[in-house]
Structures are given as C-alpha cells and as structure tokens.
Amino acid sequence: MGFVSFEEAGTLEAKARAFADKGRNDHDWTFNCILGFMQLQKERFNRREIIAGTIHNYVKSIKLFCQMADIHIPWEKITRGLPRGKRYADDRALH
Numbered sequence: 001m002g003f004v005s006f007e008e009a010g011t012l013e014a015k016a017r018a019f020a021d022k023g024r025n026d027h028d029w030t031f032n033c034i035l036g037f038m039q040l041q042k043e044r045f046n047r048r049e050i051i052a053g054t055i056h057n058y059v060k061s062i063k064l065f066c067q068m069a070d071i072h073i074p075w076e077k078i079t080r081g082l083p084r085g086k087r088y089a090d091d092r093a094l095h
Contacts, residue, residue: 020069030071031078034062038078045083052083 023030041055059079066073 016065020065020071023066023069023071027072030066031073034066034073035078037062038082042082055082 019030019033038055038059041050041058044050045052045055059075059082063073063075
C-alpha cells in the first residue's frame with residue numbers, strides 16, 4: 001500500500017494507518033499534532049466544557065496508539081501543562 005496523506009484517507013482505520021505511517025517517519029510532526037490537540041482540549045477545559053479526567057483519557061488512548069504503532073513521543077513534555085484531575089475516591093464514607 002502506498003502512502004496516503006492523513007487528510008486524504010477516508011475511513012477512520014485508513015486515517016489511523018496514515019497517521020501511524022507519517023508518525024513513524026516524522027516525529028516532530030507527530031509531536032506537534034498531539035501537542036496541538038492537547039492544547040485544544042486544555043482550552044475546552046478552561047471553558048468548562050470538559051473535566052481534567054477527560055483530557056487524561058485522551059492522553060491514555062493516544063499514548064497506547066503510539067506505543068502500538070512504534071511512534072516514540074516525549075510524553076513528559078506533553079503532559080506537563082495539563083490540569084490535574086480530582087480524586088473523588090478519598091471523599092467516600094468508610095464502611
């Protein structure tokens with residue numbers, strides 16, 4: 001299969017495959033794409049559209065995808081500025 005640009009790919013599977021192919025070849029592009037996406041999610045958090053846990057769920061999914069596709073990303077740089085989620089488990093009554 002030849003290289004298909006991410007924008008030209010039709011199905012979700014084709015888009016994921018194109019992203020992985022380009023991501024393996026251009027780590028800076030991949031890092032900037034993920035960082036831009038996380039910045040958009042952080043702006044949504046600031047507008048109170050989503051909570052911090054939602055952002056961390058995005059990070060976990062993208063991180064797993066990149067690990068499975070052998071795309072190496074410095075996750076410490078991406079997650080450093082993200083908001084922290086609240087821990088509600090500590091607020092529960094004891095039995």
